[in-house]
Amino acid sequence: MFLLSAVFTVLFCVSYFVFAIGDDPTMVLGLGASNVALGFCLGMALLLIGVGAIQWARKLMGDEEIVEMRHPARSSDEDREEAVASLTEGVEQSGIGRRPLIRNTLLLSTGLLGVPAIIALRDLGPLPGDKLYHTVWRKWMRVVQDVTGTPIKPEDLQVGQLVNAQPDVFYRPFNPKDSDGDDLTAAQAEARGEEPLEVPEGVELQQEKAKAATIVVRMEPSDITPSKGREDWGIDGILAYSKICTHVGCPISLWEQQTHHLLCPCHQSTFDLADNGKVIFGPANRALPQLPLMVDPDGYLVAQSDYTEPVGPSFWERG
Structure with a gap:
């Protein structure tokens, strides 16, 4: 099947050059010979590769299941405690809990960043007023x-x-x-x-x-x-x-x-x-x-x- 697929691929290339197209195309049974040959050859080339691969897998390849156990997705208790301790240490070193002025002004500045996005929505067009009612x-x-x-x-x-x-x-x-x-x-x-x-x-x-x-x-x-x-x-x-x-x-x-x-x-x-x-x-x-x-x-x-x-x-x- 793989060899036949290769033959049809070659025939596709040959058909491209052999059959005339344009104002005086080569006709077969009322159809353009070039289109028919190109479509048939390419379709058969792809089909034979697919069918051959399926036959190979079904008749020649081994059918033996292989199992690999997965490790637990949950981290160990030691890793979890270490992560929490690192986070707590980072919060303490940042001083965000001891310096409310810095914390609150940071929240204010980042929170206000959403206002320009809301204001820009006005450019989508005029408000509907009561037209929806x-x-x-x-x-x-x-x-x-x-x-x-x-x-x-x-x-x-x-x-x-x-x-x-x-x-x-x-x-x-x-x-x-x-x-x-x-x-x-x-x-x-x-x-x-x-x-x-x-x-x-x-x-x-x-x-x-x-x-x-x-x-x-x-x-x-x-x-x-x-x-x-x-x-x-x-x-x-x-x-x-x-x-x-x-x-x-x-x-x-x-x-x-x-x-x-x-x-x-x-x-x-x-x-x-x-x-x-x-x-x-x-x-x-x-x-x-x-x-x-x-x-x-x-x-x-x-x-x-x-x-x-x-x-x-x-x-x-x-x-």
């Missing part, structure tokens, strides 16, 4: 399908269905009604906070859409157990949750219809969407934020408000 979702903002941008009506969803959705940031909602049933003016609606914010553009728009990614699911209303204050956050069994896992922010949409469980593909965190997005398995330790839903006069799903808690993974500023 809010998304682009606003009251009366329509829920649309993620890919097509089509507004969603309750009757469009079947029981057990999951839809990836996003906010329609370009939709200007109708004038909501006042207490007498009359249309509000634009100024009145804006004063009540019922107009979307100014639409971002470019990269900022994509960032806002990514942060506001949402899933919409429909279940049997009798299967849902809303927590206090969330009784009117769904429409006939239709609920909306953040698509961003609360562990490290992976997008999730692996939906088990029968159990109402949503699984994260990254680290298998599992959330029960019939029970307020509660974590039932995995490393995530917070429930998925839920988006309150309602229906506008045209029959489309819209948001009651923004998410009531920050979406995405934990961050150190959170209480």
Whole structure:
């Protein structure tokens, strides 16, 4: 086998010079002869060396186990006592225990060296402020399908269905009604906070859409157990949750219809969407934020408000 390997190595070198390449290459069975020959010869040369070495080890080498006892990893008591004595002597000779001024100023100077590193972190960019606590979702903002941008009506969803959705940031909602049933003016609606914010553009728009990614699911209303204050956050069994896992922010949409469980593909965190997005398995330790839903006069799903808690993974500023 070793001799055959040597032969194939020689054939590799010969093939490199024999077969033409370029504009008029030598062809074999519709393939470039040079590539086929080079690949085959080199592969066989390596394979024969490996197979030969295995056969040598199995059939010719001795199969006798050799054991060598390891010495104890622990030092002897004498060595340990000597090391402690040397350390104690060094501390006494340094005078660090008898000269607190030197000791304390040394600790102060070395401790302050971490401050420049912290200050330099400011150059990573502007602080996020309260951006981590809010998304682009606003009251009366329509829920649309993620890919097509089509507004969603309750009757469009079947029981057990999951839809990836996003906010329609370009939709200007109708004038909501006042207490007498009359249309509000634009100024009145804006004063009540019922107009979307100014639409971002470019990269900022994509960032806002990514942060506001949402899933919409429909279940049997009798299967849902809303927590206090969330009784009117769904429409006939239709609920909306953040698509961003609360562990490290992976997008999730692996939906088990029968159990109402949503699984994260990254680290298998599992959330029960019939029970307020509660974590039932995995490393995530917070429930998925839920988006309150309602229906506008045209029959489309819209948001009651923004998410009531920050979406995405934990961050150190959170209480």
